[in-house]
Amino acid sequence: MTTGAEPQKFLGHVEFKRGLEGAITNETRIGYIDGEKGWLVYRGYNIEDLAEHSTFEETAYLIIYGRLPTRAELTRWTDRLVQARPIPSYLMDALRRLPKEAHPMAVLRTAVSILGCHDPLADKIDIPNCERIGVDLIAKMATIAGAVMRMRNGQEPIPPDPKLSHAANFLYMCTGKVPDDFSARVMDANLVLHVDHGMNASTFTAMVIASSLSDLYSAICGGIASLKGPLHGGxxxxxxxxxxxxxxxxxxxxxxxxxxxxxxxxxxxxxxxxxxxxxxxxxxxxxxxxxxxxxxxxxxxxxxxxxxxxxxxxxxxxxxxxxxxxxxxxxxxxMGFDYAMYTSIFMVGRIPGQVARVLEYLPDNRIFRPRAVYVGDLNLTYVPIEQRG
Ligand SMILES: CC(C)(COP(=O)(O)OP(=O)(O)OC[C@H]1O[C@@H](n2cnc3c(N)ncnc32)[C@H](O)[C@@H]1OP(=O)(O)O)[C@@H](O)C(=O)NCCC(=O)NCCS
CATH class of the missing domain: 1.10.230.10 (Cytochrome P450-Terp, domain 2)
Incomplete structure (x- = not known):
């Protein structure tokens, strides 16, 4: 029973659109989409050019640090990713205990959470520490996804091969075979194409979590959880x-x-x-x-x-x-992937974008707090439980 008060119908000058459609969340220099023209740009570079000329490693550097690396920088960056590829034995043991049938994205989400539990500096929220965690997760996401695919098929996980590129090594850890050049090239371009895509649901989820100054592991767990859905990465x-x-x-x-x-x-x-x-x-x-x-x-x-x-x-x-x-x-x-693995491949590609967007937002952080239009009752009279019908 309402007692006359009008439910809230408008929010001043703020326009309400379901799903936050068109809402502006922040300023960014990371990526640009023109949906009418069909443009996607990372840090000023058209996606078609990056897919043709760049690699996952180079594009991840571009998206995080804001410019293409010099050869020396790329060598150091690639070495850093290679060093971070192996996953610790405690994580492998935990993954082995999960049901083989669990959705690969649920396993990825769990794996990131476990890594966070074992990191004594997880809650140190500053840019260098978040960058350290982010780079580690970029490298390890491919290794975890590879291990998940092998275990789903009842096979032993394969350790990373430091001589292979990120994309070739990912295929190798999944299939057990060093890929031919064309397959490696296709996977590399595919990862580049997935690196970033504006305020999509999963990147936004990661940013919302990070904006409360929660840790980056939690933010990436949220990103994975959101990407898993069939209206998004699924x-x-x-x-x-x-x-x-x-x-x-x-x-x-x-x-x-x-x-x-x-x-x-x-x-x-x-x-x-x-x-x-x-x-x-x-x-x-x-x-x-x-x-x-x-x-x-x-x-x-x-x-x-x-x-x-x-x-x-x-x-x-x-x-x-x-x-x-x-x-x-x-x-x-x-390429021989079981389709339950597809969204995990998306995540292997998308993690640099999620990390970069959190790192860009944090220095001038403001917690996300949208509002809802209240369309329910007001001023109801509380009815004691004995009197309810
Ligand atoms: C991606 C998606 C969620 C975008 O949704 P959205 O912006 O909210 O668009 P809407 O659901 O409002 O759709 C607008 C209109 O296009 C239609 N439409 C949207 N996607 C459609 C699709 N995949 N097939 C057929 N019609 C579609 C809707 O039925 C609606 O038609 P109407 O105006 O006659 O009612 C939606 O297009 C979709 O569900 N696609 C399939 C799943 C998918 O491929 N997701 C990956 C996205 S990268």
Whole structure:
């Protein structure tokens, strides 16, 4: 029973949009997206150029320190990442005790939490210490993901090979085989494409946690937890299930028509920010065409391409185009990854962005505290429990 007071309906000049759509959280020099034009920029460099010319190591340096490294800086940085790759035995023991069937993202989240529990300086919140933790986690995320994949398949984890690049070593730790140059190149470009993407849900989650001056391990655990969801990083897993369900390019038309008629959200399409073609999907589409052919999985690419050719004319007018997750699954499948691993690969790529954004925000930190529009009752009369119906 209300007693006349009007529920709060407006917040002065603040516009309310569900999901904080369009809300501005902070100023940044890290990355820029123009969703109408389909642009993605890291520290001033177009993503297409970085995917073609840069490596994961170089891009991680760029995103964290604000400029491309000199050769000497890159050598020192790469050495630092290589030194940080091995994971401690206490962590390996803990991972072995988790159920084999646990979702790889849940294991990654748990692993980061365990590392935090063992770090006596975890709660020292200053930039050098957070940078130390961040770099350590960037290096170790690939090792943990590799160990998770091996253990899921009942295989022994493989220690990192210091002679291999981050991407090649990641593939090696997952599959047990040193990858050919093209596969290593595709994984490297794929990681570069995933490094940063503005105030996406997982990066924002990491920043919200860090803004309360909680530790970086907690912030990255939150980032992993958010990325796990099917509306975010989990979409590539859903795309792969969809492509297998469709069953081939000849069956795509009937499947797409039905999905559109039923107003289903088609995985790998649509984006909160891009209302044009996601530039990352363009790069990955080209790699997908080549690698699926090399691995004898060309039907997967053909099915995906056919779906794209049907969905874009039907929904492109609404700003629905393939997103980063649409082709990445076909690449991972061709490389031999179980689709439950896909979001973990995303996380291996995304961690430099999460770390960089937290490091950028902390020096002028202000705790995040949005408001909600209250639409509930006011001034209800408290009814003793014996009198409630
Ligand atoms: C990413 C996503 C959550 C963005 O959501 P959003 O910005 O809130 O967009 P909305 O859900 O408001 O959708 C706007 C319109 O486009 C439609 N739409 C959005 N994504 C769609 C998709 N994947 N397939 C079909 N239609 C879609 C919606 O039905 C809605 O149509 P309407 O205006 O007729 O009701 C959404 O596009 C989605 O769920 N995509 C599939 C999952 C995915 O690939 N996620 C990875 C993102 S990188």
């Amino acid at each position: 979409a590539n897993e859903e795309v792969m299930k969809m492509l297998l369900e469709v069953g081939g390019p000849d069956k795509a038309e009937a499947w797409v028509r039905k999905a559109i008629a039923e107003k289903r959200k088609i995985s790998g399409f649509g984006h909160r920010v891009y209302k044009a073609y996601d530039p990352r999907a363009k790069v990955l589409g080209k790699f997908s065409e080549r690698i699926t052919k090399l691995c004898g999985q060309e039907r997967l690419y053909q099915t995906a391409k056919k779906i794209e050719e049907l969905v874009v004319p039907a929904l492109g007018g609404k700003g629905i185009f393939p997103n980063v997750d649409f082709y990445s699954g076909t690449i991972y499948y061709s």
